[in-house]
Amino acid sequence: MPDRLRIPRPTAKRLSLYMREAGLRLRDGIGQISSRQLGETLGLTDAQVRKDLAYLGQSGQPGVGYPTRDLHDRIRHAMGTDQKWNAVLVGAGRIGRALLAYPSFDREDFRIVAVLDADPALAGQTMEGRRIWPMAEMSHLVREHGCRIGIIAVPREAAQAVADQLVRARVTGILNFAPRRVEVPASTCVISVDFTVALEQLAFEVNLASANGASS
Amino acid sequence: MPDRLRIPRPTAKRLSLYMREAGLRLRDGIGQISSRQLGETLGLTDAQVRKDLAYLGQSGQPGVGYPTRDLHDRIRHAMGTDQKWNAVLVGAGRIGRALLAYPSFDREDFRIVAVLDADPALAGQTMEGRRIWPMAEMSHLVREHGCRIGIIAVPREAAQAVADQLVRARVTGILNFAPRRVEVPASTCVISVDFTVALEQLAFEVNLASANGASS
DNA sequence: CTTTGTGAAATTATTCACAGCA
DNA sequence: TGCTGTGAATAATTTCACAAAG
Structure with a gap:
């Protein structure tokens, strides 16, 4: 019984990038980030970003975006970088x-x-x-x-x-x-x-x- | 009028690997290399190797393999590394x-x-x-x-x-x-x-x- | 009015399988 | 027999497009 969906390899690579970006926003005290903003800074389409982030489970708020801290934590966990x-x-x-x-x-x-x-x-x-x-x-x-x-x-x-x-x-x-x-x-x-x-x-x-x- | 087929990006990456391998064989005086040998050393299937090399045009000999020198040169040309x-x-x-x-x-x-x-x-x-x-x-x-x-x-x-x-x-x-x-x-x-x-x-x-x- | 989440469609890439040549 | 080249089949990935939510 897998508790989460299998993450495709191309997605896993991009998750690193999303996490880095979320970390930077977090440091700058920005609480939300949208798939469009993320896509723009990373050279991806917003649809691509949303598809990728959907593998982490529901986390975005329609009309607002993704909470920076939560996004960062979820990716960290999915990638296993919350371990040592x-x-x-x-x-x-x-x-x-x-x-x-x-x-x-x-x-x-x-x-x-x-x-x-x-x-x-x-x-x-x-x-x-x-x-x-x-x-x-x-x-x-x-x-x-x-x-x-x-x-x-x-x-x-x-x-x-x-x-x-x-x-x-x-x-x-x-x-x-x-x-x-x-x-x-x-x-x-x-x-x-x-x-x-x-x-x-x-x-x-x-x-x-x-x-x-x-x-x- | 494109004089050659468009090479997909994943193929282009692998061509670098094939070229390196061909260069090593060349240095060792080995004149032929088969898609199976190439695939084995690089962790790819032989079918994948052949598909990739087919983008460079006919160059292998059935029953024998690809001539090392020719293969190396063709890839060099396709990648543009025959330029400075x-x-x-x-x-x-x-x-x-x-x-x-x-x-x-x-x-x-x-x-x-x-x-x-x-x-x-x-x-x-x-x-x-x-x-x-x-x-x-x-x-x-x-x-x-x-x-x-x-x-x-x-x-x-x-x-x-x-x-x-x-x-x-x-x-x-x-x-x-x-x-x-x-x-x-x-x-x-x-x-x-x-x-x-x-x-x-x-x-x-x-x-x-x-x-x-x-x-x- | 903005943005998410997501099925469906389109595109891209890989594997299979085999005819044909040495 | 061993190997290439390649269509056809399959699989993976991306893009589209839109209903639903803040």
């Missing part, structure tokens, strides 16, 4: 450093609690004020801090081995910044952030736009 | 540094040719061996190097202003790493890479999986 998500970061390179300093990775809900690197020379040093551990400590750190997430910020060649180690250490989710697919058992989730794909996607879009624009 | 894409990077922070050192941003097709930052104290300094320019130099640099792409690697609050400047400097594509939508005229393309959305997406997936897995 501790993460281990593997890779003390430049991407790892950027993530350590990134606000989203040091919030109440998400937090990088340990940094590891395969380079023995780095073990014991600090990065952005955090101590770097050797790889052998992974299972221990994951257990000690109750990490459910592992972040792969190592070069392509090392990514699969790191993924294997993370799975053995019993994380249930992996955020992968290496430019390749990592193979994991079905019980583990992977989300990849691929800079190269984004860049090539952009080239594709620009070409498409200029092809459409240039009609002699 | 110079980019200006705005933001000499930690994300900017990571991108500067990232292999994909210093290839024959893509290259970051200039770094800018709003902080006057950074102007004239170097980062990853590149000189940092003040914002006022943007138009000049874009024109001089023929940059078609601008990369936004600044905090949320500064992102829209940077986007406006990039548009004025006449870039046609923007790669946005700031966690917000940037508003641009329709003639400019934007692709966003949003770490926060990726992270929350992961939490969502993990929750979903554990909900499915745990049926008492």
